[in-house]
Amino acid sequence: MELVGRDDIEAARAALAGVVRETPVTPSRVLEEAVNGPVLLKCENLQRAGSFKIRGAYRRIQRLTADERAAGVVAASAGNHAQGVALAAQLLGTRATVFMPAGAPLPKVEATREYGAQVELVDSLDETFTAATDFAARTGAVLIHPFDHPDIVAGQGTVGLEILEQVPEVATVVVCTGGGGLLAGIAAACVPAGVRVVGAQAAGLAAWPPSLAAGAPTGVAGATIADGIAVSRPGDVTFAHVRALVDEIVTVDEEALARGVLRCLERDKLLVEPAGAAAAAAVAEYPGRWPAPLVAVVSGGNVDPVLLVDLVRRGLVAAGRYAALRVRLPDRPGYLADVLRLVGRAGGNVVDVEHRRLTASGSGPGPVPGTVDVALTLEARGHDHRAAILAELAVAGYDVAAE
Structure with a gap:
């Protein structure tokens, strides 16, 4: 080749x-x-x-013959190629039909329509290419492949x-x-x-x-x-x-x-x-x-x-700056306040607090009788700081784990 x-x-x-x-x-x-x-x-x-994507799509469509452009173009895409083809077709005065998966992000679908393409939604990304190929065979529209053509490259x-x-x-x-x-x-x-x-x-x-x-x-x-x-x-x-x-x-x-x-x-x-x-x-x-x-x-x-x-x-989670913790504590007044005080003393910023007396699924037994699980979502400065917060709670005698 x-x-x-x-x-x-x-x-x-x-x-x-x-x-x-x-x-x-x-x-x-x-x-x-x-x-x-x-x-x-x-x-x-x-x-x-x-x-x-507009670069390759425009060059591919621009190189079509007048008869090919008159027949229109078709593409399959989850979003970026769809928008590139739609805009290129609009600029070059040809019709574009684009098959997109039903789960494609709504802004990408709407942008493709706004560039003038006819958008057809199918069940999955894998089905978009089959649908576009069938459409090309039925109508004579030219399939604009998202990557596999010398003009695209x-x-x-x-x-x-x-x-x-x-x-x-x-x-x-x-x-x-x-x-x-x-x-x-x-x-x-x-x-x-x-x-x-x-x-x-x-x-x-x-x-x-x-x-x-x-x-x-x-x-x-x-x-x-x-x-x-x-x-x-x-x-x-x-x-x-x-x-x-x-x-x-x-x-x-x-x-x-x-x-x-x-x-x-x-x-x-x-x-x-x-x-x-x-x-x-x-x-x-x-x-x-x-x-x-x-x-x-x-x-x-x-x-x-x-x-x-x-x-x-x-x-943020991957960078250690956002943490979800599970703390088990006695189900009596004052213990939650103590946990929050310890987190604050360690420099953590609590974003959310949730008491859990049931399992995560909402069925089955909850924590040991007389205890409650508290889910804390907090901001930290990184992995080391998050580990220091867990250590602070553990030293105080709390059963704590990262979720």
Whole structure:
């Protein structure tokens, strides 16, 4: 298979002029402290439609013939590709139909509709591609694959060209990966320039490591909060590029993704979805593994506000700054006040208190007669401080455990 080259990416960039934004790169001080070297974030979360996907989608549709565009386009997506295709089709004057899972975040569904696409909801993400393929066969619409096409790879590769110009001294680029379109495109642009390119995948659904080990795209099962990279099998086109060009693929777990979202929001002042935080999370999880200056691509910022609340909480828990404790104490006046006094003396800030006289399920026996379980939710300064609070309660004779 012939790989996408620099000329293909340059042509895509010319086609995208005036359509996409040259997104900024911004230093991440907290990551620089972790790796002891320059780290910059490439902010594709600030791209039109909230992610890099408009680049590949526009280039793919722009390259269709007039007759193909007249027949319309169809896509399958949980969100970012849907918005990219919808916006690209609107800009290029063609109809778009997008199949999305019924559980897709409502803001992504509504944004796709607002860009002019006809949205069809199906039961699951796996069913979206089958439904889109059937629709293409019935209607003659052109299927716009989310990653597995040379034009998609070339469009996403324009991110790499921008990085080379914005950070000429870059030594490593870390890129989130699901199906591999963005990773393949950036590798095609950057590796020939002598830059190391690393992929970062969610450990909960990581098809790249077994695929590369097997020498062919391999399907896996799993789940992850990073819906933007929740792809169970790499594509043939992207696999050829990644195998030939990418230096390494690493994985990050769900807690690291949540910490990444929180870090971007709190320290870098960037609203980022879990998939978009995967590269930055990998830099934090593997400090010093790759040479700097290092660029982590923040691929998207389309996060459901409801999910964001949960992600922030998970990130705080993973960082030791939010703790849930179970304390068993005598069911008599004064003991709860004593527990709260001890927590305050240790520097903890109590957020919530709940008495439990029944089991968590609400059935079966409760605590030992004459005792009560108290669930405390509190803020701490980190893992060591949380451990110190537990120790303070234990020294006072209370039966305490983290939940």
